[in-house]
Amino acid sequence: MAEENDTIIKLESLTKRYGYGDAASFALKDFDLTVKRGEFIMIMGPSGCGKTTLLNIIGLLDTATSGTYLLNNEPVSRISARRQARLRSKKIGFIFQNFNLIPDLPIIENVSLPLVYSGYHKTRRLIRASEILDRFNLKEKEYYMPFQLSGGQQQRAAIARAIVSGPEIILADEPTGNLDSHSSALVMEELKRIHSEGNTIIMVTHNPNLTQYATRVINMLDGAIDTDIKTVKDSDLPVPVHQRAKKKTKKKTKRKRGKK
Amino acid sequence: MALLLKTHYELAKSSLKQNKTRSFLTCFGIAIGVASIILILSLMGSISTLISSQVSQIGSDLIVVRPSTNKNAVDSVVDELTSSTQYLKSNLTMKDAQLIEKLDNVSSVAPLAVSINSLKGDDLVPSATVVGTNPNFLKIQNLTLKSGTFLKENSKTNTAVIGAALANDLYGTDEPIGKSLTLLGERFIIVGVLSEIDDPINFNNLDLDESLFVSASTLNEIDNSLQIQQINIRATNTDGIQDTVNLIRETLVAAKSGDTNFSVLYGEEITHPAGTLFSIISGILAIVAGISLVVGGIGVMNIMLVSVAERTHEIGVRKAVGASFNNIFLQFLFEALILTVLGGILGMIFGYSIAFLISLITPFSPFISWEIVLITFLTSLTIGVVFGLYPALKAANKNPISSLKFWG
Numbered sequence: 001m002a003e004e005n006d007t008i009i010k011l012e013s014l015t016k017r018y019g020y021g022d023a024a025s026f027a028l029k030d031f032d033l034t035v036k037r038g039e040f041i042m043i044m045g046p047s048g049c050g051k052t053t054l055l056n057i058i059g060l061l062d063t064a065t066s067g068t069y070l071l072n073n074e075p076v077s078r079i080s081a082r083r084q085a086r087l088r089s090k091k092i093g094f095i096f097q098n099f100n101l102i103p104d105l106p107i108i109e110n111v112s113l114p115l116v117y118s119g120y121h122k123t124r125r126l127i128r129a130s131e132i133l134d135r136f137n138l139k140e141k142e143y144y145m146p147f148q149l150s151g152g153q154q155q156r157a158a159i160a161r162a163i164v165s166g167p168e169i170i171l172a173d174e175p176t177g178n179l180d181s182h183s184s185a186l187v188m189e190e191l192k193r194i195h196s197e198g199n200t201i202i203m204v205t206h207n208p209n210l211t212q213y214a215t216r217v218i219n220m221l222d223g224a225i226d227t228d229i230k231t232v233k234d235s236d237l238p239v240p241v242h243q244r245a246k247k248k249t250k251k252k253t254k255r256k257r258g259k260k
Numbered sequence: 261m262a263l264l265l266k267t268h269y270e271l272a273k274s275s276l277k278q279n280k281t282r283s284f285l286t287c288f289g290i291a292i293g294v295a296s297i298i299l300i301l302s303l304m305g306s307i308s309t310l311i312s313s314q315v316s317q318i319g320s321d322l323i324v325v326r327p328s329t330n331k332n333a334v335d336s337v338v339d340e341l342t343s344s345t346q347y348l349k350s351n352l353t354m355k356d357a358q359l360i361e362k363l364d365n366v367s368s369v370a371p372l373a374v375s376i377n378s379l380k381g382d383d384l385v386p387s388a389t390v391v392g393t394n395p396n397f398l399k400i401q402n403l404t405l406k407s408g409t410f411l412k413e414n415s416k417t418n419t420a421v422i423g424a425a426l427a428n429d430l431y432g433t434d435e436p437i438g439k440s441l442t443l444l445g446e447r448f449i450i451v452g453v454l455s456e457i458d459d460p461i462n463f464n465n466l467d468l469d470e471s472l473f474v475s476a477s478t479l480n481e482i483d484n485s486l487q488i489q490q491i492n493i494r495a496t497n498t499d500g501i502q503d504t505v506n507l508i509r510e511t512l513v514a515a516k517s518g519d520t521n522f523s524v525l526y527g528e529e530i531t532h533p534a535g536t537l538f539s540i541i542s543g544i545l546a547i548v549a550g551i552s553l554v555v556g557g558i559g560v561m562n563i564m565l566v567s568v569a570e571r572t573h574e575i576g577v578r579k580a581v582g583a584s585f586n587n588i589f590l591q592f593l594f595e596a597l598i599l600t601v602l603g604g605i606l607g608m609i610f611g612y613s614i615a616f617l618i619s620l621i622t623p624f625s626p627f628i629s630w631e632i633v634l635i636t637f638l639t640s641l642t643i644g645v646v647f648g649l650y651p652a653l654k655a656a657n658k659n660p661i662s663s664l665k666f667w668g
Contacts, residue, residue: 061580061660082584089582100577100664104278116267117582161581 014067038237045220093162152183198240272594293553294607305627381430392479408452564651576663596648604640
């Protein structure tokens with residue numbers, strides 16, 4: 001039962017097909033994957049092997065042609081479009097290779113964007129975004145427009161946006177692809193810190209040097225898993241911050257009851 | 261829900277601000293349409309109140325006989341619009357006026373024979389309105405003289421009474437008593453000047469300030485083609501005025517051996533012929549203004565489509581971070597609504613300003629009612645929904661993945 005709870009994403013024979021008949025091509029073919037809470041997965045593989053499609057499906061931006069996707073043990077096909085949008089704003093954070101900040105909005109409003117759709121009041125949105133930006137050392141750049149920031153700063157702002165609503169899953173599609181090595185290292189340190197707080201991260205990358213940050217490295221080939229290596233035992237995965245607190249309080253209450 | 265709507269409103273407002281010129285121009289398109297509708301409605305309203313105030317002024321004991329055809333209203337309006345003068349087919353005669361005068365409950369009768377002629381006083385007025393009538397006219401119209409006397413029965417010389425404005429045109433003064441003028445080769449002496457009335461729109465279809473009044477019989481002698489266009493009658497008693505009207509009708513039908521091409525009107529009816537003409541014209545004007553509003557609406561739709569296309573990437577980002585179909589749909593619909601409602605308010609201000617300017621040089625007074633304001637507001641809201649719907653649907657239906665790949 002406990003193990004069931006630890007599973008956050010479960011994909012079973014997931015298939016994504018483009019085109020029909022002779023023209024059909026498969027981005028994903030009978031793809032199986034189980035992701036536990038707190039994993040930091042790096043997905044590698046040649047271009048066109050279905051990495052981005054996989055991220056899009058996990059992130060509820062795309063739907064599979066066939067197969068099942070269980071998100072928190074709930075089949076996604078049974079979740080309404082409206083609730084999927086809600087889940088995207090609250091439970092899932094996206095980080096893109098090209099940052100995808102809205103060029104016409106100042107950084108702080110870009111960062112607070114997911115909060116708009118999870119029903120926060122404007123003042124609270126901006127306060128929260130400001131707090132997050134402070135954490136990323138971007139507080140003094142709050143009201144800069146995206147083009148006024150360097151690539152590394154933009155990507156850190158984008159990561160701030162991804163985690164602003166406290167999601168459980170962070171999906172990163174080559175977040176360091178457009179950055180120099182120094183900025184890359186900074187961005188990876190941020191991701192590492194987010195992971196250490198117990199978040200699940202699935203990241204697509206081409207850079208084999210980054211696998212040192214991962215707890216699990218998956219190599220994909222032609223829409224299927226080629227190799228799947230776990231570098232950290234499941235039991236050593238970080239526990240989410242809020243769950244840590246709960247566990248402690250549970251123990252305390254138990255102790256108190258025992259004394260009585 | 262309220263919070264959500266407020267958020268959509270904020271989002272829409274901020275994206276409109278990013279494109280100030282474009283938003284303003286689009287607004288302006290709507291404003292022009294709304295302004296023209298406001299202008300027309302306001303002038304129409306002011307004319308209606310003008311006419312109905314006249315009806316109450318002239319009193320309930322007034323009866324008017326006019327030539328009419330048995331055509332329906334639209335035909336007669338078309339006739340009125342296309343014929344060179346409004347009084348071509350009169351079958352009324354001086355004899356009719358004399359017959360009516362003898363009937364019960366009739367206190368006084370004044371025929372109106374109108375012709376357009378050139379007048380020569382100190383100056384030449386090439387086309388002035390000359391009214392042939394009788395001494396009763398002054399009393400029936402409740403007119404007052406500024407100076408001199410009105411026309412007298414059986415006066416031996418050709419006398420004329422002049423409207424104040426025409427006096428100024430002919431002599432450069434409003435005290436021309438004793439001066440002479442030439443009408444169709446005959447000399448007339450001015451014996452009186454009417455006080456200024458400043459009431460060009462009235463049931464006589466005459467601007468009395470711009471008219472010359474002579475005896476109907478004298479005018480008939482020098483102008484063979486003269487016809488009586490209207491007979492104004494005052495009843496002694498307001499009670500039983502309907503009987504008097506019927507009596508006049510029967511008498512005239514009998515005198516004309518069954519010819520019914522005339523109408524006997526009293527009360528509200530008197531203002532009606534002008535009323536139908538007027539409402540048809542203003543109806544057509546309102547349709548034209550409505551078309552300009554639709555054109556403005558198409559402008560809004562056009563701009564919204566451009567904006568949706570330009571912001572495809574933004575829509576993709578918003579969807580990726582959790583915007584639902586409804587979120588995007590409402591954001592773009594609100595943009596269209598803000599544009600049209602703002603345009604509506606702007607148009608209302610324009611429209612009333614122009615109406616006010618017009619009122620400075622004409623007898624119209626701008627007519628403002630909450631109905632007009634409400635109608636304008638609802639119209640611009642409707643335009644916003646109708647023309648914002650398609651772009652908003654288009655935006656909301658965008659696929660997030662392909663939108664994210666789109667860099668405008």
